[in-house]
Structures are given as structure tokens and as C-alpha cells.
Amino acid sequence: MASPHRQASAHQSFEKGPILKLAKTDIHETLNQLNARAVPENHPVATQFSDTFGEHTLFLDTEGLSIIEPxxxxxxxxxxxxxxxxxxxxxxxxxxxxxxxxEYTDTFVVLRRAA
Structure with a gap:
């Protein structure tokens, strides 16, 4: 898995928000819609990014590392x-x-299927 480097002052305007970990069903839905893989919660990169951006489910793809915001x-x-x-x-x-x-992208995912 990747090792993160910091860009000076790059993340200062992004406020560390609430815990936004996705439920397993939402992770599965996201992976079905994106060409990405989820970073295991116990991976060192997950700890490093949660210290900076808050606790989120992290995804790696060909572009880099992303999260899903509501x-x-x-x-x-x-x-x-x-x-x-x-x-x-x-x-x-x-x-x-x-x-x-x-960077808020133009990509959106449906999280939970309608009942």
C-alpha cells in the first residue's frame, strides 16, 4: 500500500469533520460503482489520514486516495x-x-439500495 507525503499547508482549509465511515453494505455498493478498492481500517495509511481528515472509509484508485462525503x-x-x-x-x-x-469531484455513488 502507498506511503503518504504531505504537501505544505495543502489540507488546512479542510476541516476535520465527523466520523464518516461507511457501513459494509455502502462500501460494497461503492466498490460496485467505482473502479477502486477500500483501504483496510487497520492499515497505517488509514491512521495517518484519519489524523488529518477525520475518520472516513478510504478508497484507492488510479487517481489516488479518496473518501465519500454525503x-x-x-x-x-x-x-x-x-x-x-x-x-x-x-x-x-x-x-x-x-x-x-x-477536491470534490463530479463523481457520485448511490449508497443504499431502496427497500
Whole structure:
């Protein structure tokens, strides 16, 4: 798994928010919609990023490391989350990450299936 590097002052405007760990069913739904893999909670990179950004479920993909933030939803819609990129790969072998200013992407995922 990757080792994170810090970019000076890159994360200062992102407030460390509440715990936003996804339930197992939401992780499964997210993985079905994104070409990513979940970072195990006990992995050292998870601890390092939770110290900076709060406790979240972390995902790695070809772009880098991301989290899912709750998105606005209409009352008749299923819950969705927006992908927020926290770090980019420094190399083509995907072994080192550079922390960056959180980037709210245009990618959204449906979290829980309607009953």
C-alpha cells in the first residue's frame, strides 16, 4: 500500500469533520460503482489520514486516495455520496501519495439500495 507525503499547508482549509465511515453494505455498493478498492481500517495509511481528515472509509484508485462525503438528496431519492480526492499518486507505480487540497469531484455513488 502507498506511503503518504504531505504537501505544505495543502489540507488546512479542510476541516476535520465527523466520523464518516461507511457501513459494509455502502462500501460494497461503492466498490460496485467505482473502479477502486477500500483501504483496510487497520492499515497505517488509514491512521495517518484519519489524523488529518477525520475518520472516513478510504478508497484507492488510479487517481489516488479518496473518501465519500454525503451529498444533498431530494426526499424521494436514495442516499448518495460525492467522491472527494485527498491525495494523488506521485509515481506511475502507485507506491507514494501526495496529500492535496481536498477536491470534490463530479463523481457520485448511490449508497443504499431502496427497500
Amino acid at each position: 451529498a444533498q438528496e431530494a426526499e424521494d431519492e436514495r442516499p448518495t455520496g460525492q467522491v472527494v480526492k485527498l491525495a494523488s499518486w506521485l509515481d506511475n507505480t502507485h507506491t507514494q501519495l501526495m496529500v492535496q487540497e481536498p
